[in-house]
Amino acid sequence: MDALSELHHAGDRNDKSSLARSLVAEGLGTAYLLIAIVGSGILGERLAAGNVALALLANALSTGAALYALIVWLAPLSGAHFNPLVSLMLACRGDIAPRVAAFYVPAQLAGAVAGVALADAMFDMPPYALSSHLRSGPSQWLSEFLVTFGLIGMVWTCSRLRPSALAGAVAAYIGAGFWFTATDFANPAVALARAFTDTFSGIRPIDVPGFLVAETLGALAALVLFRWLVPNLR
Amino acid sequence: MDALSELHHAGDRNDKSSLARSLVAEGLGTAYLLIAIVGSGILGERLAAGNVALALLANALSTGAALYALIVWLAPLSGAHFNPLVSLMLACRGDIAPRVAAFYVPAQLAGAVAGVALADAMFDMPPYALSSHLRSGPSQWLSEFLVTFGLIGMVWTCSRLRPSALAGAVAAYIGAGFWFTATDFANPAVALARAFTDTFSGIRPIDVPGFLVAETLGALAALVLFRWLVPNLR
């Protein structure tokens, strides 16, 4: 079973039990993704003795490696989108049914929010606390636009032309993005959930909408460009 | 020979000499795994000049990379479980004979304990010393539950659906887990052996039972969920 057929997998399963399995896998994977992001942020900051570069290095390496493992693990079960924009893009292209995407997005959100609470609990923090981490302004929105544009363009292209390398490419890109962008969320479920942890990886609730707009615009721009760059290739 | 057939390999070898080979490979691999964990912990702490984040970074990268190499190397010989819970899970699913699992577990334990002594000796430490590193409490048990749940779920799924990517996924997950969990043992043989080194990677003997319980519960939960998520797929 290659990665492409996996991305379509949910759409092929018509019975309720199969969709349920996909949703559980999708929620589970998104929960572990947030555990990786938030957990490694907390431990990184705690151990780095004030050196933010060290904390971010741990955060980036841990998230990139975990994302790779999660995609390899769960792609055969749900496609391993873990990201509403990926599900919506695949629905736009007709790879999954719109109805499936409509179930995936809440499963991703629920998984993300649960993951934050679990990460906080593992490190003796209250499960939820609103973040006070300011992340706003045009340069951060540009950053969020660019990183999402790249991610959606990459998934669009690789899911068609390089399915077996998709997990490694996406994980390397997101891990690298911790450093080459000022933001590296690229995922509305992640952005929303990170508002609920007042730790290294948090984002002020009031700053979330700006990120969601920038991410959506980046995804739309990728859709327009890559519809032309990778045409008729199915 | 793919990874799946490798996992079953020991069961296919009926003669004594084949089982003996598997047991040597399994013990050897677990010994090198502990050498990697304990050795890189010692050197990391020694060189990091008090910065725990740096020590843990070295510990995580070295263990993850070594684990990848060990699985690739020894999976064709023994399946490269290196972990009693993996052997028991495969026996539960009928992939290996219960008798084989019964031999694997002591081989893993012996390898793990020998690895600790070799690591300590390489760095001029006494071969065995009881650890004084406190690791206990509900948040650590939750952490150990979650990381083991993920590991067993991943092995269950990948050994069936993604055998060739199993080594990379498991190594990335365990390497990342040094940061996204507070514990990252996920392995009773490792937990037991680490009680015998009073260095960076140690765990107080009195804290081991709590870890063993949390790991076992995590593995059982994964068994129940993934029996439903990945059914009838052989």
Add this chain to the structure above:
Amino acid sequence: MDALSELHHAGDRNDKSSLARSLVAEGLGTAYLLIAIVGSGILGERLAAGNVALALLANALSTGAALYALIVWLAPLSGAHFNPLVSLMLACRGDIAPRVAAFYVPAQLAGAVAGVALADAMFDMPPYALSSHLRSGPSQWLSEFLVTFGLIGMVWTCSRLRPSALAGAVAAYIGAGFWFTATDFANPAVALARAFTDTFSGIRPIDVPGFLVAETLGALAALVLFRWLVPNLR
């Protein structure tokens, strides 16, 4: 579609629209490569609290991982050269038409220069500023000669004999080169573009010609040696 056929891909597309697609992909990839180099350099330096090793570690890991993702992503569209010397080498060997190389080089340069401005903007820096980072002298030119020699020899060999491993090998080599050479540019488009950012990754404009000469000599030496080492193998 394997990596070899991808490298020839542009040459096979005779119509204008296909060439246009290749050029957009090539420019886009080179832009993201510079975003990765310059962006991670800025953030690394900003967060490292004066420790240059930490900044360079972030810079090297981020660039290597991003380069891997970019090659996997865009190789099916343009060959993912991102480097005028790679395009010229492939034209010399007859893998792509000279006319295609003549279009690729300006696309790479435009992408590189745009990437620098985007990276600077993401971090609230002026889009362009001439670098004051001195990089000159015989030891740096030797370094630049050696790293380019290796890169061109590697692309020459792997594109013929190991196409599917090319992305990983090149990314690992360039990421490692941040540390094992004193320079690690190996790419005239990168060298030129880096003159326009007065940040961690910059190079004084007056030092660029020395780098270009060293890179060109390294590429020529690789061409001569590998034409003999890997002959008649197509």
Add this chain to the structure above:
Amino acid sequence: MDALSELHHAGDRNDKSSLARSLVAEGLGTAYLLIAIVGSGILGERLAAGNVALALLANALSTGAALYALIVWLAPLSGAHFNPLVSLMLACRGDIAPRVAAFYVPAQLAGAVAGVALADAMFDMPPYALSSHLRSGPSQWLSEFLVTFGLIGMVWTCSRLRPSALAGAVAAYIGAGFWFTATDFANPAVALARAFTDTFSGIRPIDVPGFLVAETLGALAALVLFRWLVPNLR
């Protein structure tokens, strides 16, 4: 062409020109390996502001990544042994002709010594200087025995049963070994050459023989054990 046939490649080429090509590739690769080890050691120490853990982290990551790239690149040309013990082991097993091994070893030594001079020159150091870095004593010899035992066992096994994963496994193992052993040379050509640089990676000439003995014993032990563990499998 898979990695196994590559390891035998030199033996299949009977004409002088083919052997010459293999020797050039083997020397070139060993030179770049030493450039990576020594160069990243120098730059790591220079930039790490006295923090040895940071210098070793750069050294380990750079060497591991470079080794991966070099094996992928040059294995189709010479087998990419870069290590006299690997060549001798393959000759023992009959994979290459003894005569080929007899040419490979001096090519590796010459490459290693040239690599040290090039690395030193890139960083404005004298090309050769005897090292004053003490590396001796039973614990270091044990370390060197264990790391070589693992390397030779891994090459023995993977070259037969997992040829396509050999490059990644060996590179991960050696990179990890910088941390989990106290030494991580595992290669007589590397040990000898490192005596000629008075930098981070050096070894006192008087300490080299101890390393050579430990490495040879480790290789012999691996030969004995793995001849039994991986029998009749060709």
